[in-house]
Every structure is written in C-alpha cells, then in structure tokens.
Amino acid sequence: MARTIGVIGDRWTLLILRECFLRTRRFEGFQSALGITRHLLAERLKKLVRQGVLRRIPYQESPKRHEYILTQKGLDLYPIMMAIVHWGDTHMVDTRGRPLLHEHRKCGKNFDPVMVCSECGEPLLAKEVHTHPGPGAQGSLATRGLEARKAKKSREAA
Amino acid sequence: MARTIGVIGDRWTLLILRECFLRTRRFEGFQSALGITRHLLAERLKKLVRQGVLRRIPYQESPKRHEYILTQKGLDLYPIMMAIVHWGDTHMVDTRGRPLLHEHRKCGKNFDPVMVCSECGEPLLAKEVHTHPGPGAQGSLATRGLEARKAKKSREAA
DNA sequence: TCTTACAGTTCCAAAAATGAACTGTCAATC
DNA sequence: GATTGACAGTTCATTTTTGGAACTGTAAGA
Numbered sequence: 001m002a003r004t005i006g007v008i009g010d011r012w013t014l015l016i017l018r019e020c021f022l023r024t025r026r027f028e029g030f031q032s033a034l035g036i037t038r039h040l041l042a043e044r045l046k047k048l049v050r051q052g053v054l055r056r057i058p059y060q061e062s063p064k065r066h067e068y069i070l071t072q073k074g075l076d077l078y079p080i081m082m083a084i085v086h087w088g089d090t091h092m093v094d095t096r097g098r099p100l101l102h103e104h105r106k107c108g109k110n111f112d113p114v115m116v117c118s119e120c121g122e123p124l125l126a127k128e129v130h131t132h133p134g135p136g137a138q139g140s141l142a143t144r145g146l147e148a149r150k151a152k153k154s155r156e157a158a
Numbered sequence: 159m160a161r162t163i164g165v166i167g168d169r170w171t172l173l174i175l176r177e178c179f180l181r182t183r184r185f186e187g188f189q190s191a192l193g194i195t196r197h198l199l200a201e202r203l204k205k206l207v208r209q210g211v212l213r214r215i216p217y218q219e220s221p222k223r224h225e226y227i228l229t230q231k232g233l234d235l236y237p238i239m240m241a242i243v244h245w246g247d248t249h250m251v252d253t254r255g256r257p258l259l260h261e262h263r264k265c266g267k268n269f270d271p272v273m274v275c276s277e278c279g280e281p282l283l284a285k286e287v288h289t290h291p292g293p294g295a296q297g298s299l300a301t302r303g304l305e306a307r308k309a310k311k312s313r314e315a316a
Numbered sequence: 317t318c319t320t321a322c323a324g325t326t327c328c329a330a331a332a333a334t335g336a337a338c339t340g341t342c343a344a345t346c
Numbered sequence: 347g348a349t350t351g352a353c354a355g356t357t358c359a360t361t362t363t364t365g366g367a368a369c370t371g372t373a374a375g376a
Contacts, residue, residue: 001176001239004246009169011333018159021284027354035306037334042355052249063341065353073249078284079273080241081159087238088162091210091231097293105286107278114276115237120265121279126179126236128263135255148193169364185323195365200324221372223322319376324369331364338357345350 002151007051008077012036013044014084017070017077020054025067053077082113160309165209166235170194170202172242175228175235178212183225211235240271 008014012034019030031041045068048054053074056066070077082102089098089112104111115124138147166172170192177188189199203226206212211232214224228235240260247256247270262269273282296305 001243001246002173003250004242005169005172007250008242009167009172011163011167014163014167015160022289028352031354032303033306035303035310037336038355039335039357040333063353075284076245076248078282079271080238080245082273082282083238083241084162084166085159087234088159090234092161092165093294099292099294099296100289101292103288103290104275104277104280104282105288106280107275109275109277111278112276113237113273113282115240115271116274117262117265117267118270118272119262119267120269122262122264124236124240124262124271126233130261130263131180131258132261134257134259136251136257138257145190145193148191152193186321189323195367196324197326197366198364221322317376319374321374322372324371326369327367329365329367331362333362334360336358336360339355341353343350343352346348 002148007048007053008080010044012040013048014081016041016044016048017053017074018081020068020070020074021078021081025069026065027068030068048074079113079115083115086113160306165206165211166238168202170198171206172239174199174202174206175211175232176239178226178228178232179236179239183227184223185226188226206232237271237273241273244271 008017015034016030016036019033024030024033027038027041027045030036030045031038034041036044045054045056049056049068051073052071054068055071057069059065059067085100085102093099101110102113103109116122117124138144166175173192174188174194177191182188182191185196185199185203188194188203189196192199194202203212203214207214207226210229212226213229215227217223217225243258243260251257259268260271261267274280275282296302
C-alpha cells in the first residue's frame with residue numbers, strides 16, 4: 001500500500017489519471033481541465049511515465065509533440081478510481097446528486113462498483129477479512145515503525 | 159472524485175487509515191507505526207474527525223486521552239484500501255512477493271479483491287464503462303477547467 | 317524523587333506547490 | 347513579411363506544507 005501511495009498519493013496525480021480515463025491525452029487538455037500549474041503537470045506526467053503508468057507517444061514531428069496514454073499498469077488503476085468515485089457518490093454528494101453516472105456496456109445499466117472476493121464472489125466487508133503476513137512481509141508489528149522510516153528514505157531517493 | 163481526494167488525497171492520510179483498519183487506535187500507535195511527524199499526525203487526525211471519517215472517543219480521564227475509531231463513513235473506505243493494496247500486489251511487489259495476505263472469513267480462502275458491476279456481477283473493465291452526466295453534473299467538458307478552479311478555492315477554504 | 321507513557325504543541329529549517337511570465341517551433345492570418 | 351495563436355513545456359520568485367527536534371503537562375510506577 002505504501003508503494004502504491006508513492007505513485008498515486010498526492011493531490012493531483014489521481015485527478016490527472018481521471019482525465020486519462022476520460023480520454024484526455026495532451027498537455028493542454030490536462031492543464032485546462034484541472035487548473036493545475038503547468039510546472040507541476042509537467043513534473044507529474046514525467047513521474048507517471050517513469051513509473052510505467054503512462055506511455056509518452058509522439059503524434060507529430062517538429063515541433064515534437066507527445067500524447068500521454070495509459071499503459072496496462074495504468075488501466076489497472078481503474079478499480080481504485082471507481083472505488084474513490086463510489087465513496088464520493090455515497091458520502092460527499094450535495095443535494096443535487098452525483099455528478100457522473102456510469103453505464104456498464106455489457107448489461108446496459110447504470111451501476112455502482114462493488115468489491116467482491118475473488119474466491120467466493122461475495123461482497124467484501126472489512127470485518128470479514130483477516131490479514132496475515134505474506135512471503136514479502138517486512139517484519140512484525142513491532143518493527144513496522146522502523147520499516148516505515150526506511151521506506152520513507154527510499155521514496156525520497158526516487 | 160475531487161471531493162474524495164480532498165479527504166484522502168495526501169501522502170499520509172491513507173496510511174493513517176490503513177493503521178485504523180489494522181486496529182491501531184491511539185496517537186502513539188499511529189506515530190510509531192508510520193514514522194509520521196507528531197505535528198502532521200495531530201493535524202490529520204483532527205481533519206479526519208472533522209470530516210466524519212474517524213470518531214474521537216475518550217478512554218480515560220485525567221489526563222484526558224482519546225482513541226480514534228473509524229465511523230461507518232470511514233469503514234466504507236475499505237474498498238478503496240483494498241483496490242490500492244491489490245494494485246500494489248500486482249504491480250509493485252519485489253521478488254519476495256506480497257507483504258500481506260488477505261483471508262475471507264466467509265469462505266476461508268486467501269483472495270484478491272475484484273471490482274464488479276452491481277447490476278450484472280461481471281468484473282468491470284475500463285473499456286466497458288461509459289460515463290454520462292448525472293443530476294449533480296457541474297457542466298460540460300468545456301467548463302470543467304473553470305469548475306476545477308472553483309473547487310480549488312473551496313478546498314482552500316476548508 | 318526520578319523516570320516513563322502518553323498526547324499533544326511550538327518553533328525553525330527544508331521541501332514542495334503556486335502564479336505568472338518566458339521560450340521555442342510551427343501554421344495560419346493580416 | 348510580420349503578427350498572432352496553439353502547443354508543450356521551463357524558469358523563477360513567493361507562499362504553503364512538511365519535517366525534525368525539542369518542549370508541555372498529567373499521572374502512574376520504581
């Protein structure tokens with residue numbers, strides 16, 4: 001989770017990616033849709049390309065111009081987006097209702113995204129999930145603080 | 159989405175909430191698990207309480223001490239957490255494998271979270287979803303930039 | 317009496333974000 | 347032929363946020 005947050009955990013990156021999912025591809029498109037400073041936008045796009053979330057593809061020579069397209073790694077962020085949108089729809093709407101409806105092409109209906117268990121297909125509830133250390137576990141609860149500090153260092157290096 | 163990001167969109171808030179889901183409740187617990195500065199931790203906890211994601215509950219008098227517990231609104235962030243964890247498990251693991259496994263009590267198996275359509279139950283793919291403006295829509299694509307700038311102002315006010 | 321646990325608060329320095337203007341290439345317009 | 351506008355950035359000064367370290371205050375326990 002900390003590693004994912006290193007990728008998407010700031011005020012703008014998720015909004016940039018939302019624009020990607022809404023088919024924005026070019027610098028000016030992002031900038032005018034979001035009102036982000038050009039400086040930060042350039043920075044964030046570079047970072048996303050470095051991380052393999054976006055691909056930078058030339059669409060004309062001289063002057064060189066590029067489009068930013070989601071890679072598969074980027075497309076895989078879709079569930080995160082939908083989870084965020086859905087929480088906002090549930091807890092942050094004003095009286096007018098949700099700003100955007102989602103239609104599932106397969107069944108033709110407007111839907112909500114639901115998180116289910118890959119094994120039994122039941123909706124997931126926090127209380128029904130227990131965690132235990134996996135092969136890449138960093139240590140016990142007791143060493144979590146230390147690991148957190150190490151992780152921070154390596155984030156800074158990146 | 160912008161509104162949700164106003165709540166969880168910074169480097170620490172999601173990590174704090176992860177600790178909440180892992181049953182951390184107290185100031186020192188968060189601080190030592192995350193290595194966050196005490197200053198920021200206090201700030202973020204206050205903000206989460208204001209936003210109704212956490213509840214601040216006294217557990218002893220003199221000196222007054224409080225615990226931070228997820229509200230229902232906070233518990234509803236679970237799918238976002240799981241989506242983030244799952245993306246990390248898929249795209250950011252090192253050779254050792256995932257740090258944490260999740261077991262679904264209902265079926266007893268280790269699982270991955272899957273995002274499905276509430277209407278037909280099929281897994282969601284970005285390409286199969288089309289969006290259209292809902293009742294709370296803020297305007298056309300053309301006015302999105304303006305709205306973004308307004309939204310920023312109100313975030314600053316908060 | 318001294319130390320430790322706990323939950324913050326205060327203050328200064330460092331890092332990141334913002335705003336506004338500037339650069340450079342080309343196509344289209346006057 | 348000179349000027350303007352679209353596009354994709356870069357530069358730089360100013361503000362805002364973070365980070366780090368030390369400090370406050372209450373109470374229990376050695």
